[in-house]
Amino acid sequence: MQILTRNEATHRAATLEVSSIDVTVDVSGAADSSQETYPVTSVLTLTAREERTFIDIVGQVRTVLLNGAEHPFEDDEDRVWVSGLPVGESFTLEVRALAHYSRSGEGLHRYTDPEDGEVYLYTQFEPNDAHRAWPCIDQPDVKPEWTFHVIAPPSWVVFSNGVEVGATPAGDDAVRHDFSATPPLSSYITAVVAGPWAVIDGGTWSGGASDGGHVELPLRLACRRTLARYLDADDVCEVTRAGLDFFHERYGVTFPWGSYDQIYVPEYNLGAMENPGCITFNESYISRSTPTFTERQRRANTTLHEMCHMWFGDLATPAWWDDLWLKESFAENQGASAIATSTQYTGEWANFAMNRKIWAYTQDQMPTTHPIAADIPDVAAAKTNFDGITYAKGAAVLKQLVAWVGEDAFYEGARRYFDKHRFAATSLADLLEALEAASHQELGSWKSAWLETSGPSTLSASWRTDPVGAISDFTLHQGAEACGGVLRPHRVTVSTWRAASGALERTHVFDVRIDGESAPIDPDGVLALPGGAAFVDLVVINDDDLTYAISRLDERSTDVALAYVGTIGAPITRAVVWASLWNAVRDGLLDPRRFVVAVLNAVPAETEPAIRDRLLLFVSEALSSFLPGAARADAHGQVLATTIRLAKEADDADAWRAYTRAFIAEFAARGGDEYEATVRAFAASDNPDIAWRARRALAARGLVDEETILAWRDADGSGEAARMSVEALASIPDEAARARAWESAWSDTLSNDYLSATLAGLQSSTWEGERGIGEAVARMRGYWESHTIGMSLRYVSGVLDLSVDIDREGSVEASVSLLGSWLGANEDAPAQLRRIVVEHLDDFERRERVQRRWQGDQ
Template identity: 45%
Template sequence: MSSANLTRDETAVRSAAVTLHTVRVELDLRAAPDPEQTGFPTTTTLHFDATAPDTWIDFIGGAVHGVTVNGEARPVEYDGARIAISGLAASNTVVIDAVGVYSRSGEGLHRFVDPVDGETYLYTQYEPADARRVMACFEQPDMKAVYTFVVHAPGGWQVLSNQSASAVSQHDGAKTVEFAPTLPLSSYITSVAAGPYHRVDAEWTRDDQTIALGVLCRRSLAEFLEADEIIEVTKQGLDFFTDAFAFPYPWGKYDQIFVPEYNLGAMENPGLVTFTEAYLSRGAATDAQRGARANTILHEMAHMWFGDLVTMRWWDDLWLKESFADYMGSHASSAATRYTDAWVRFAANRKAWAYQQDQLPTTHPIVADITDLEAAKLNFDGITYAKGASVLKQLVAFVGEENFFEGARRYFAAHAYGNTALEDLLVELEAVSGRDVRAWSRAWLETSGMSTIALETAADGGRMLVQTDPRLHRLRVGLYGLTDGALSLREKVELDIASARTPVDFADADLVVINDDDLTYAKARLDERSLDAVEQALSTLEPLPRALVWSSLWNAARDGELPAARYLAIVGAHAPAEQNIGLLTGVLANASYAIGHYVPDDERAAHRATWLERTWAALTDAAPGSDAQLSWARAFAAASAFDASRATDVRAILDGRGPDGLRVDPDLRWALLTALTTVGEASGDDVAAELARDDTASGRTAALRALASRPVQEVRLVAWHRAWEDEELSNDHLSATIDGVRAGGRRDLIGALDEGYFERVAGAWQDRSIEIARRLVVGLFPASPDLDLVDGWLAANDSAPAALRRLIVEQRDHLARDLRVRADQPQREG
């Protein structure tokens, strides 16, 4: 095992022997604008007690120049990931002088140069274990410390960290900023950002507490920041969580910074939350996109308590922060902001991620068995986030909302600034609710898989709910009638089910929505009568039951129980009438996926042509300037990458002759042009002309994608090799290159590369950072109908790293599902 891949057992031994108190980190970033400078000086001073004579300190960087222990210089014993420290006393001061390396992968200290103005921007991203790329540290969540950061940077830059600056000095065109000491933090949520960021200031006041607020982005994106909207949501969230948790916001200030080439949606660094720039739309955005951003703002804010104030001991209990934050993001959005449809979007879209993940052979309990850091990295998945949030919604129904929040308040009071495990939370919830929360935990948190619940009618007319993998569910069943082409609620029945078969006495209903109100976590099937009803009148339902029906239809299509053609027909009939843009966006993406993955090969071209026409018709029929029009335009652009029959209309939109009111921003322009490129209707010269029009970071990434998408075998081959071999590609540029290789589903152009993939994956995993390796392993996995290639690699590589094998196994399962569902489709008539 690589020394960089820390294990749960060895870190437990280390934290038992070492008590960390304070860490002082000094970073010299003055030369960051010089592209010739690949690294930066970093000096770390750690104060800790020890009960063992030896330990190690984590660091991944360019070099370690000096190690001093209690004032004595020691030989440097460094293997590229660990610095061995020996001869420790009961109390110790260790100073490590080293050189960190600027990142282009989004791990550690990422350096980005804005092509618009040539300015350099830096930010850190650490979770789960990349703080060691910037400072020497004990890289495990249960070794909290008080951190003091000192940063030397160019004089005109914004310099930020978790705390406010306590001292700033200027000298020879540079500045030195020393930040106030933090409260106790784990290494992975410390943070630094530096660069000429644009900043908007505000403040939030509550009783005798005033919190300074900042919203930042690159200068070239300042016009797209929507700072007023972001600040409003931030204030609403601080009001909500202050009341809900009865623990004042503890981190002193609240900066939120939108950064380029970010690997995540956001990260909860206390006092300095980082977000992807994808949340800043360059001109055209739907209200659903703003709602998603609000949800993420509130998700990260919930972490200020769940995760930052109280932190899991090890990554097994990652759910203790992520599941709660995912739940709180939707709950707070619905309760405290104008985005009251948050649970509607969650039901149809976010839970789809959980359902997909939970059906893989690598599924795991929400409370997972995480043996090492590589496994931790891959557990930021649909189970930890979306299933966890779904299950917490069931827990709230089980114990009651007030008991749930009172349990959280006691949990924070008991464990503030410390580390916890599952038992610590269960104690508090059981005390306030009087319910058997441990039994609930065993059923929901400590087991994997999910139930499928369906309504069956016996020959004698008796009806019952049938569930696979039986669990205790508290749910509501909605009974709807169909009258004059519209569905309306007749009755809701609340019940608990626990067995495989539960007789029910439902009134005669045209549509039965199992799990109406979305209280539990299960796949809910529609019976045939209900399916007939939604085919006629799906769009007449209220938003939440409509979301649940869309979800049910999609799950049935994925499982091969609802023919893909019938699913697509329902989408074609009802998506144009879908008023909730969050739902519409998910439905459009699912329809495109179904055509590419679940339709039989010999019918795919016909379905693509039909889908292209449906998107064009809906686009032209949508209200000018509406969110629906923009959503259909994006779907039309995506569909045009597979069928050239509307190329003239695509070109017309690019030339300013599109449907009235359509907001054509740079991102939509690139999507349309890339579609033309993919089907051979645009050239490299067209791409160059568009890049001249939009020579920005996003434009350069899009141009790379478009050029790699050209339907020429040699172009795809060059792009494929570049993805594997060009280590200068940033994370975003690598993904764009991979997207180009796979554009248009052109297996005829890249099928010959399948065997080469399996020759390269092990080496990529060993030699590249885990983020880059993961993009290669997943992004370039062959969509071959021959599973023998995958099985052969798995058989020959049973000793490969577990995290790599997990990714391959998951990709195999996705492919096997595609092949199975295609094979089970009924033959098309005529």
């Protein structure tokens, strides 16, 4: 397969104007699994500045017609070269082809529901897979109008960009669905979704923006029929309406895409995709058990993230993937802001600080870190840049920008940007121009410091206390070791806290701006009076989480935080303190056992579900990643005993499920004979989520056999059960079972989800013999070079999901040494593959380093 480069895309955009593309897709035979291809025709209306160009298409090209007459072409892998084009005048180029149904989640994916045998189709393209589904010019800066026609079985529902304007018979057993032409649109956000979907009418949203427009926007939800009874439609529609109100008020441009369909699809590679008017979501957002508050909040985040893209990304589109952050950072930031401001999920910024921002810090400390505004030479590099820097770090930096220039100026800049660049392809310069005009500030130095550098800043505080308790020289320090010596401008809140009567109370708040190595925190000397130190048991740096920096707690603050952080009233402050403590664990500065004890003491009183749930995940990671095996036993027993006790004492279903999940995960990882009966009872639960977690735990520990797992699968009958049984079967600690699982992973017979499930099972198993990792790693390069990038990412990430335990013989050799040797032997491997291996090696080395820090302190 050829990889589109930035230079090729730039040349083609400069020499070819594409005004419209009319696509006809015939999926009337999709229900027949023996049909591996479908007919598709694209009619492109073009104006060329050169007589030769190429059209992107993966498939068998049958015919090319120029202005209606058959024309010669050169088939070059996934490109069709056409010469002899008229120059300087409009013409049509019609490409007729057979394209392949996909099982990788890229292109037009086909899924058969094992519960009722129904077939479902959906497309997924970003960054460069539209040409797997139909002939097109597949690059983001080319934005023609699109018109779709889909021929499908009579019982099917079809969604696409645009509004359906007609449905007419097409032969004896098919219907042709015609859609209105779209406004100018990039190829990667075109979409077709077809199948016997269950459709829920969400009513109409009525409104407009300051541009004077008005829309009556129909809202629809869809999912597989077998999941329809579980879809929490009221919550989704409530969030959708709140988001439409939020973005119309702030962006000043009325929604231009005609419809708002949200479809939950199976075997999805992403969380969701912002196809305008036809947004697709991973169906994992539908819970077959009553969704918890945290799960609904996570879904709300994704819902409004994608909605933001209707403006940032769809209306104004980054011209190339260098500026991917122009849409993803904004959607990440604005989705969180919309949720916190407009929905019941008011703790979303605390959730961001505990979840997405930790992802950013983790990614940004790796040797593969890159600036937010990255250099992306081709679409393969783009695929691996959908990461914690582009999303979460970018969002955090935008939050700092809002704090720096003010919210009013930020949104005025956004309105200027959309007004000038609607339906256009844009760059960073376009956005900065609009923000500078709105804020009356020069942002060139801000851009250089924040967008063109990599690594996190570090913030810490120091002070002196005199004999009468007066505090002087209260100073904020900025460290730049991790970001190449760059000292960035930060506006932060520093707060002081006093421990009194078993709880923390805030005593002072300081608004501090720092752009060098240090800045005074208390220039007015508020704490310089005798006894001022009595008000400073804890210093919280970056309270309100306004900036992007790793904040370091001093020793006294660390001790106080571990004892009392759960008593802080504001969720955002608790989240900031917990994040500081967790970063200290990751960096080997805080004993993971102290952290685990603090969490177990604090979670019963935690009122923000997202914080509680994240803390329980931190506990699992602290034990498995940052403590050597010999030091885990006591903490393991404490976690098991505490989580099952809290589950029994829980007075609401969400808390019960959170503690039960944590208990089962700990049992799966490290066992506990006295708890086996409890886990078996959970395996018989009528809560599908808990039951399958327990079943997989029992399988991984060799406490159930294949026959039992298959019986559970058949009794459940759902697509979810089929996938989870694949993972459970692969996890059985048996040599023959593992051999079968590895062979299936290498057989090319698995879909994307089943491949991931198989590898997850193999890695979670308690099998003590030869694990097969050496051969799996040896196959990585061949797999990468013979599969789509989506399947390759799943394979490599699954194979490298390894544990490190310096106290277990051979563990370091099977992780750190293995990957180091692979990198040395594969210096010429694809850069994106090497990047993933380097990142995993860095993670393994960090775990080894931190474990050795605590090895002698047991």
